[in-house]
Amino acid sequence: MLHRISGILYHVVIMNDNVVITGAGLISSLGINALETWEALLAGKCGIQSINNFDAQDFDCPVAAQVHELGASELGIHPRDSRIMDRHSYMLMKSSRDAFKQSKLDNGAIPPEDIGYFAGMGMVDYNIEDLHPSVVQSLNEDGNLDFDKFYSGGFQQIHPLWPLSMLNNINFCQVAIALGIKGDNTTFCPHADSGVHGIIEAYNSVLAGKAKAALAGGVSEKVSPLSIARALWFGILNTSGNNQEIRCIPFGRDRRGTVLGEGCGIISLELQSTARQRGVPSLAAVTGYGVSFEVSEDSHCPTAKAISLSMEKAIAKANLAPSDIDLIIAHGDGTYMGDKHEIEAIHHTFPDCVDKVTVFSSKGALGHMLAGAAAADAVMAIYILEHGIIPAVYDSPLQDDGIKFRLVSGKPVKESPRRILINSRSYEGQCASLIIEAVE
Template sequence: MVTGQGVVTPLGTGVEKFWSGLKSGSCGIREVQSFETDELYITIAGEVPDFDPRERELSKQLLMADKYSQYAGCAAREAVQQSGIETPISDEDAYRTACIIGSGVGGLTTLEFSYKMLFKENKRATHPLTLLKAIGSSASAHVSIEYGIKGPTFGVVSACSTATHSIGVVYQMIKSGLIDTGIAGAAEASLNWGATRAWQAMRVLSPDGLFPFSKTRNGTVLAEGSGILVLEEYEKAKARGAPILAELMGFGMTADAADMVNPSIEGASTAMKMALDEAELAPSDIDYINAHGTATAVNDVNETRAIKHVFGNAANNLSISSTKSMHGHTLGACGGIEAAASIKALEENFVPPTIGLAETDPECDLDYTPNVGKKRDINYVMSNSFAFGGLNAVLVFGPNPA
C-alpha cells in the first residue's frame, strides 16, 4: 500500500503544489538561473524554484549534504509525515523497514565544484565532505539516519528508471516478507555547466522546450527534483489506521540488451505486460498511462508502438500524458515524481495534460491529452520508465482495496 508520498519538483515542492501545477498545465521549464550558460547553446532547464534547505528546516547533517540528498530528505519528510509513521522508528520495526533511494548520477554538482577548485582554482584540497556528498548512496543513508531505519538501505542506479526500480525493489521486499515498510524513490540535482555540456554533446537536448509526441519535438530538457513513496504491507497499514492512497499492484522490469540509446519495442512492451500480469489486470482495465514521453524522436514513437503492442484495441480507450512536458526530465527521479502524479490522477479521476502538443506526430496517434487536462473515471494507472541502456521499469497502481 502507498501510505505517503512527497516530491520536490520544478513546479514546486510538495505534492499539492506539484499537482496543482500539473492540473493547470503550468510549465516549470525556464531559463537557467543557478549556473552560467556561457559557451552553452542549451540555456533552459527544469530548476527547483525557491529551495532553501534552511527554510525547509532540514537536519544539520542534511544541511551539509549535496543538494540531491537534500531534495530526497525533503520529499521523504513529506511522505513520512503523510503516512503517519511514528518516528524515530521503534527498535521493533527498525530492521523491518527499508530505505531504497537512488540517483542516476549522485552528487554531480559537488564533483564539478571540487574539480573546479582543484584544476581551475589550483586549490590544494577539496572540501573534506566531498566524497560523502558525492556518492550515490548518500541520500538513502541520510534518510535512514533521519528516521532510524536499520533494514535494507542502499541506492539503486538505473539512469532514468532509477526511482521506478527503487519502488519496485521495496514492493518485492514487502511481498517476499523481508520487510513490512519501505521508503522508496530517487533524487537528482545534476544541473550544472559540465553536465549540460555533456548532454548537449549527445544532441538529445532541446533549446526550446520539451514537447512529447509532437511533430515538432526536438529533444528533452534536463530537470532536477525528487519523488518518494512510503510503501507498507496491507495488514500493518490497516492496523495502524494509515491513509491508504493507492495499492501498488504490479511491477515489471526488463532490459533491451540491444543498444545504449535506441530503445526497443520488445523490452518496453514486455515490462508493461509483466506489470499487468502481476497486477492480474487485462490491458482494458488500465485507464491512464503516465508515459515516459521524453520528446526525443525515437523514444516517443517506440513507446507508442510498445503501448499498441501490449494494449491492442484497448489502446484507443487509454488516456495518456507525459508530465515531463511540465516538469522536465528529472532523470533518475522521474519515476518517483511521475508515480506521485499517477496516484493523484487515480485519487481525483483527473488526467493531467501533455502541454505544448499543437500538432501530433502521425506515428504517435494515441490520446496524449493535449494541452488541457480532463476528468474521467480512473480505476487503474500505469507509470512507465524507459532508461538509457535499455533499462525498463513499469508500475501499476490501483485504488485502496478496502
Template sequence: MNRVVITGAGIISPLGNNVHTFWNNLKQGKSGISILDVDEDYGKTAAGIVYDFDPVEIFGKKQARKMDRFTQFALAATEQALESSGLELDKINKERLGVFVGSGIGGINTLIENVNILNKKGSSRVSPSLVPTMIPNAAAAQISIRLSALGPSISPVTACSIGNTSIGEAFNTIKHGDADIIFAGGTEAAINSLSLSSFRNAQALTKNLDPASASRPFDVERDGFVISEGAGILVLESLESAVERSAPVICEIIGYGSSSDAYHMVSPNPEGIGAYLSMKKALESGNMTPDEIDLISAHATSTKIGDISETLAIKKAFGKKADSIPITANKSMLGHMLGASGSAEAIALIESIKHGIIPPTINLNNPDPDCDLDYVSEGMRKQQINIGLSNSFGFGGHNATILLKKYL
C-alpha cells in the same frame, strides 16, 4: 503474499515543493520550465529548475553542508512523506523499515566543486567528505540515518528508470514479507555546465529557448528533452501494517515489471521491445488484462526516437485497447527529472487516481503521424480511474513499469 499500499508522499520539483502545489500546477497544464543562462561559453538552455528551496533553512547550515543538492532534495521530500504517512518512528520495528532511493548521476555538483579546488588550490584542499557526499547512494544513506532504518537499504542506479525501479523493488520486498515499510523513490540534481555540455553534444537536449513550449512529447516539432531536477519519495507499506496503525492509505501498488532493451547505451530499441516487455511483465505481476487499465503515464521525454518507440510498445502491449486508453506525458510540464522522474510521475498518477483527473500533455499541437494514440492534450480530462500504469525508461536500456490502483 502481502498487499502493498502507499501511505505517504513527498516531492521537490520545478512545479512545486509539496504534493498539493505540484498537483495543482500539473493538472492545470502549467509549465515548470525556465531559461537558464549557464555561462559565457555554453549560453542559454531550457531547464526545469527547483526554486524556493533553501537547504540551510530546512536542515541548518552545518547539516546542509554535508549533503549534495540531490541528497538535500531527497531528504526534504522524505520529511514530507514521513509527515503525510502519520508514521511514528518510535512505535515501529526499525529492523523492518527500509530505504530504496536512487540517483542516476549522484553528487556531480560536489565533484565539480572539488575538481576546481584541486586544480586551483592543490590536493590538500580537497574535501575529505567528497566521496561520501557525491556517491549515488548518499541520499539513501542519509534517509536511513534520519529514520534509523535498520532494514533493507538499496540505491538502484538504472538511469532514468530509477524512480520506478526503486518503487517496484520495494513493492516486491514488502510483498514477499522481507520488510513492513519502505521509503522509495529517486532524486537528481545535475543541472550544471558539465552535464549540459555532454547532453547537448550528444544532441539529446532541445534547442528550443521558448520555455513554455520547449518540452513537447509526441509533437512533430519535438527536438530533444529538457533537463530537470528534483526528488519524489513514497512510503510503501504492507496493508497489514497500515491497517494496524490506522494509516491514511492513498493508493495501492499491484504490479511491477522490468526489462532491458539489450540494444544500445543511449538509444531505445526503435521497435520498443524492451518497453513492451516491461509493461507486459507489470500486467502479469498484477494479474491485469489490457482492458482493465484506465490510464497510462508515459515516459515520453520529447525525443524523436523515444516517443515513437514507446508508442509502438504501447500498441504491442495493449493491442486493440491501445487506441482507447488515455495517455499523459508529465514531462511536457516537468521536463526530464532523470532519476527522479519515475517517482515524481508516480505521485502524479496517485493524484490522478484519487481525484479522477488526467493532467494534459501540453505543447502537443501537431501530433507526429507515428504517434497516433489518445494523448490527453486538450487540457485536463475528468475521468474515473481505477488502475493506472506508469512507464520509466533509462540509458542503457533499463525499463521499469508500475501499476497503481485505487484503494478500496
C-alpha cells in the same frame, strides 16, 4: 501475444494482502510539495526556464525545469551535515520527510529496524569549485597539470569530506539518519528506471516481510554544467531555438528532444493489513511491475520491443489484461526516437484496445527528472486516482501523426481511471514499468 506467452511462465503468487501506498512526497520545478505540483499541473503551468544556478547561455540547451533554491536551514539541517549535501540531497530529504510524515512512520510505532528505504539516485557530478583550487595549485609554469605538485600538496586544497559528497549513497544515508531508518535498503542509479527499481524492491521487501514499511522512489541529479554536457553528449536534449522556444514536447510532431528537470518523488509502502492496524489510510496499491533491456542501435533509447516487454511483464504480474489499463503515464520524454519507440510499443501491447488507451506524460511541464521521473509519476498517479482528473500534456502540441491512442492534450479531462501503468526508460536500453491501482 507476448504477454500471454510470458504470462504462463510467471511464477504466480497468490496474494492475500496488497502492498499499498500510505504517504507521498514530491518536489519539482512546479512546487515544493505534491499538492503544489499537482495544482500547478492542472493549471497548465510549465517549470522550464533559463538555468538558475550557473551561466548556461553558451550551452546548446540553456534551459531546465529546476526546483527553487532550497537550503539546509529551511530543512532544519545542521551546517555540519550540509557541507556534503547539495540540491539533490535536499530534494531527497524533503520528499522523504513528507512521505514519512504522511504515512505516520514518524510516530515510532514501527521500529527503525523494520523500516526499509530504496531509492533511485542520479549521477553525482563534482562542482567545479570543489576541485578548481587544487587544479590551480597543481599547474606548472606552462599552465599544464603537474601531478607531482598535485600529489605533494595540491590535492589538499580539496575539502577532506569532498569524497563523501561524491558518493551518491551518502545523502541517502543522511536521510536515513535524520528519519531513523535502519532496515532493508539499497540505492539504484542513474536513469528513470532506477526510481522504479526502488519501488519494486520496496514492494517485494514489504511483501516478503523483510520490512514492515518502506520508503521508495527516486531523485534527479542536480542540473549542473556537467549534467547538461552529459545529456547533450547522449543527444537527448532539445538544442533548437533560443530560451523562450525550447520546450519538451512528448509525442509531439515537432518534438526535438527532452529538457532536464530537477525533482524527487518518494512514496511509503506497506501491507494493507499493516496500514489498517495502524489506522493509516491507503492511498493506492502497487500491483505489478516489469523490467527489460534492449538498446536500439545508433539511437540512445530502448527498442520498441523492450518497452513492450516491460509493460507486458507488469500487466502479467498484476494479473491483468491490457484492456484493464485505464491510463498510461508514459515516459514520453520528447526525444524523437524514444517517443517513436514508445508509440510503437503501446500500439503493440494494446492491439485490440489502442483507441481506448489514454496516455499522459508529465515531462512537458516538469522536464525529464531522470531517476526521479517515474517516482514523481507514481505520486501523480495517486492524485489522479483520488481526484478523478487527468492533467493535460503541457502545451497541447500537434501530435505525432502515427498515434492511435488518446493523448490528453489541451485541458485536463475528468475521468476516474482505476488502473494506471507507468513507464520509464533509460538512454542506454533499460526499461521499467509499474502498475498502480485504486484501493477500495
